Amino acid sequence: MSGSGVPARRAALWRSADDFVNVALLAVIAVVLVVQVFSRYVLNVSLGWTTELASTLLGWLMFLGAPAMLKRQSHMEIYLFGGLRRVPQTVIRILIELASGAFYAIVLIGSFDYVASTQFFETPALGIRGDVITAVIPVGSAYLLVRTAIRIRDLLRPERPRWIREHL
Amino acid sequence: MTLALVAIVLVLILLGVPIAISLGLGSVMALVFWADNPLAVVSQKLFEVRDHYSLLAIPMFIFAGFLMDASGMSERIVRAVAAVLGFIRGGLSIVSVVTCMLFAGVSGSAVADAAAVGAVMLKPMKERGYEPAFSAALIGAAGCIGPIIPPSIAFIIFGVATETSITELFLAGAIPGILIGLSLIVVAYVTAVRRNYPREPLPPVRQMVTDLLGGLPAMFMMVIVLGGILGGIFTATEASVAALAYGLAIGTLFYRSLSWAQIYAAMIRTMDATVTVLWLIACASLLSWILTSEGVPDAVGKFMFGLTTDPLWLLFLIAILYLVVGMLIDVAPAILMLIPVLFPVATKAGIDPVHLGVVTITGLAIGLITPPTAPCLMITAGIAEVSAARAFRAVWPMVLVMTAVLFLVVFFPQLALWLPQLVRN
Numbered sequence: 001m002s003g004s005g006v007p008a009r010r011a012a013l014w015r016s017a018d019d020f021v022n023v024a025l026l027a028v029i030a031v032v033l034v035v036q037v038f039s040r041y042v043l044n045v046s047l048g049w050t051t052e053l054a055s056t057l058l059g060w061l062m063f064l065g066a067p068a069m070l071k072r073q074s075h076m077e078i079y080l081f082g083g084l085r086r087v088p089q090t091v092i093r094i095l096i097e098l099a100s101g102a103f104y105a106i107v108l109i110g111s112f113d114y115v116a117s118t119q120f121f122e123t124p125a126l127g128i129r130g131d132v133i134t135a136v137i138p139v140g141s142a143y144l145l146v147r148t149a150i151r152i153r154d155l156l157r158p159e160r161p162r163w164i165r166e167h168l
Numbered sequence: 169m170t171l172a173l174v175a176i177v178l179v180l181i182l183l184g185v186p187i188a189i190s191l192g193l194g195s196v197m198a199l200v201f202w203a204d205n206p207l208a209v210v211s212q213k214l215f216e217v218r219d220h221y222s223l224l225a226i227p228m229f230i231f232a233g234f235l236m237d238a239s240g241m242s243e244r245i246v247r248a249v250a251a252v253l254g255f256i257r258g259g260l261s262i263v264s265v266v267t268c269m270l271f272a273g274v275s276g277s278a279v280a281d282a283a284a285v286g287a288v289m290l291k292p293m294k295e296r297g298y299e300p301a302f303s304a305a306l307i308g309a310a311g312c313i314g315p316i317i318p319p320s321i322a323f324i325i326f327g328v329a330t331e332t333s334i335t336e337l338f339l340a341g342a343i344p345g346i347l348i349g350l351s352l353i354v355v356a357y358v359t360a361v362r363r364n365y366p367r368e369p370l371p372p373v374r375q376m377v378t379d380l381l382g383g384l385p386a387m388f389m390m391v392i393v394l395g396g397i398l399g400g401i402f403t404a405t406e407a408s409v410a411a412l413a414y415g416l417a418i419g420t421l422f423y424r425s426l427s428w429a430q431i432y433a434a435m436i437r438t439m440d441a442t443v444t445v446l447w448l449i450a451c452a453s454l455l456s457w458i459l460t461s462e463g464v465p466d467a468v469g470k471f472m473f474g475l476t477t478d479p480l481w482l483l484f485l486i487a488i489l490y491l492v493v494g495m496l497i498d499v500a501p502a503i504l505m506l507i508p509v510l511f512p513v514a515t516k517a518g519i520d521p522v523h524l525g526v527v528t529i530t531g532l533a534i535g536l537i538t539p540p541t542a543p544c545l546m547i548t549a550g551i552a553e554v555s556a557a558r559a560f561r562a563v564w565p566m567v568l569v570m571t572a573v574l575f576l577v578v579f580f581p582q583l584a585l586w587l588p589q590l591v592r593n
Contacts, residue, residue, distance in 0.1 A: 023435045026227060026442075033224060033409045040406075051221060059218030061227075062450065065443035072436075075186030076444055076498055078541070092184060099185045103193045106200075107214065110207025114215075117208065137211045 018068040018143075025061045029054050049125040056123070056133050063140025067147040075100075093155050101148040108141035170462045173198045177455065187501040188444075192451035198458050213457060217450040220328045221405060227442040228408030229319045232389070232415040234434035236274050239419035239426050241386040242284040245270050248383020251376040254368030258360020260296055261306055262353050264289045268310035269349040272317035273390030274411075277441075278499070278536050278544050282311025286548040294552070296366055301562040302359060304552040305537070308545035308559070309566035310352055312533040315499055317345035319393050319411065322499045322529045324404065325449060329456070329504060330511050332521040334404040335397050336588035340522045342394065344530055344577045344584055351569040359565075385418050398591060445500055452504030465512035472513055479517045483524065483578050486510055487531045491571065494535020498543065502532045526584040530574045537563050 036050035069075075081092050115138060118130030173194055180190035192214075199205045217223065249270070250263045264285055271281045286307045293303040315322035318338035327334035359365070371379065393411050396402035402410060419426035459465070476482055489510075493502050507528065514524045536544040539560050549559035577583050 019436060019439075022439050023432065026231070026435050026439055029224065029227065030231065030409075030412060033228065033405070034413055037406050037409045054224055055218045055221060058224055058227075058446070059215055061439065062217060062443060062446040065439050066447060069440045069443045073440060075188045075447060076501060077184055077186045078181055078496065079184045080182065081184060096184050096186075099180065099183075099193060100189045103189050103196065106196050106207060107192075107210055110209070111211040113206060113208035114211040134211075134215060137215060 015071075018064065022061060022065045022068050025057050025064065029057045029061070032057070052123050052125045056128070059133070060136045063136045064143070066140060067143040070144070070147040070151060090155050094152055097148050097152050097155070101145060101152075104141050104144040104148060108138055108145065111137040111141055169198060169202050170459065170464055172202075173455075173458065181497075187497070188447040188451040191448075191455045191501075191505070195451065195454035195458055199454070203458075210454065213454050214450040217446055217453065220449075222324055222328050222334050223446070223449070225319070225324050225334070225405040225408035226321055226445055227438055228405070228412045229321065229324075230277070230441050231434060231438040232408065232411040233274055233277065233280060234437050235412070235415040235419050235426065235431065236386060236389065237280070237284050238430040238434050239415075239423045241274070241418075241423075242267070242271060242288050244383045244423075245386050246285070246288050247379040248387070250368060251371055251379040255370050256357070257367050258298075258356055258365040259368040260289065260293045261298060261303065261356035261360060261365065264293070264303070264307050265310045265349055265352045265356055268307065269313055269317060269346070270387055270390060272314045272345065273319070273393065274386070274415075277321060278311045278314035278533060279547055281314040282308050282544040283547050283551070285311065286551045290548065290552045296368075298365055299363070299562070300552040301549075301554045301558040302363075304548040304554050304559050305545065305563035305566055306352065306356055308537050308542070308548040309563060309570065310349065311544040311548070312536050312570065313345050313348055315529050315533050316341045316348065316526075318342060318397065319404070319408065320529065321445065322503065322533070323525060325445065325500050326503050326507065326525045326528060327404075328449065329452075329507050330521055330525070332525055333588075336522045336591070337525045338394075338397055338404060339587040339591060340526045340584040341529065342587055344526055344573060347573045347576070347583065348530070348570055351573055352566060355565050355569055385422050389414055389418075398587070400591060448501055448504055452501070452508075455505070456508035459508050460512075465509050468509050469513040469516055473517070477517070479514075479519045480579055480581075482517050483514065483519055483527055484575065486514065486524075487527050487574055487578050490528060490531025491534060491538075491574075494532040495538045496535070496541060498541075499529065499532045499536065502535070503528060520581065520585060522588055523581045523584050527574065527578055530570075530577060534567060534570050534574065538567055 032050050032054045036047055039045045039047050081089055115131050115134045118134045121130035122128065176197060177190050177194035180193060181187055196210055199209060200207060245267050246263060249266045253259055253262050253266060256262055268281050268285050271285060289307060290300070290303050294300050318341055320338065320341060323337040323341060324334055326332065327337050389411055392414055393407045396407050396410060397404065472482060472485065475485060493506060511524065515521060536542065545559050545563055546556065549556060
């Protein structure tokens, strides 16, 4: 029992790894903003790096959080085909995922040139290279493509995760 | 190109493609295939979303709201309000509305407010003889106050999209939000008298004091946010940080009801909600950029000025458009889709951006309880186990009074602008 329990727990931890990263990002944003407000109002010191760091992390959260979110739910949508049978709904859902995948692919392809164009910039307060900051775009977009592929696989399986059961 | 772009976006949305992706995909087609821009522009425009410092308030307010909810705040507010207002005829329905108004000062999300208050109130209301469809409709409608009374995610999005002061928008929403709450209380009271709904017995003094003291720390968050902004102490983003720190302190130190697991779950929910909004804003900014460069606002302006040049009647027409669009599309995407076109028209006509903001959020928020989508109503109807048809029949009195308040705000701008002007001066 314990032998099968440990690998199962490890697998669950691995599946949640992206959530840990994003929760950490969110926690750091919160701490940085608290430091910013505290230093401004209590210490009367304005810390320029806090805004820079918090904004950068928000951009990272947008790209790293989106694939993690797709495990649980979809982006906001208007779904008018709830009355259809399972097979046509599955076909429509796959088309929707393909459309989303096409968008992520376009973002991914375009991101390489954009990242390269930012390599000569540095942030004013922290001196971080631009391409270090923008590298999250190809990483996040590629992961979004992987998540989209997993969602399509889930749609084709008989046993279905929660995000599909809520839709179909 | 513009018509084709709008058609593509609409078709994608109606096919069920997520709204953010529909906006993004349609814009990408226009940018790359018709305007011959490099693909790198897409990444650049999407990532520019992080440049808006005010957006940092979104995860902070959402997180604060989830923490307060997880710490059992909604039940405590209900008990505190019931101790004071429960004795009035139809007391529980009035308590529901007031609780939603107070909860709006914490969470800023309509559906979250309706779900939190509905989960606490719908069962006891049914047990006390209130018609479930009426209760679901009332709480669903009161939930719509969430995006109007500050803090409000919708106002932050509007502020970022139009570069309007979020602080002023927050202040401007307070009076219209209270007016909507009062109008719903009138509906609740009149219905209670007509249907002979019960009064609640006054609790013993000791119990009343305990209930009130239990709810006060939760209600104090509203004082921090509104008072801090009104007193010129905080910006909206700073207020969000104060709200989060306060929520965390109250949940862990005062109520002692927040566990690490609940905090982690609240962070996951915050992340999901924040990411959804950020992608919407990012993709809508792509669309907005194209529409503006194609001169669409000018064309729409010409059309609307052909109908009327009076700013208030123009705003009235815009409010009606919001009511219609709000029936189909959620508040945040509707703001992001309509505002790039309507904002330049409205400001050109002399409408105050803050006034437009309040009318925008109020008009679109009413759509949260009107068919066919009505997410606020559907969530309370689900909790009350009432069919959608019965809930829709029950909600019309609330829709009518809320629409009346919307038109009042349209034609009496001071209802929205008095508080911001007070702070400006």
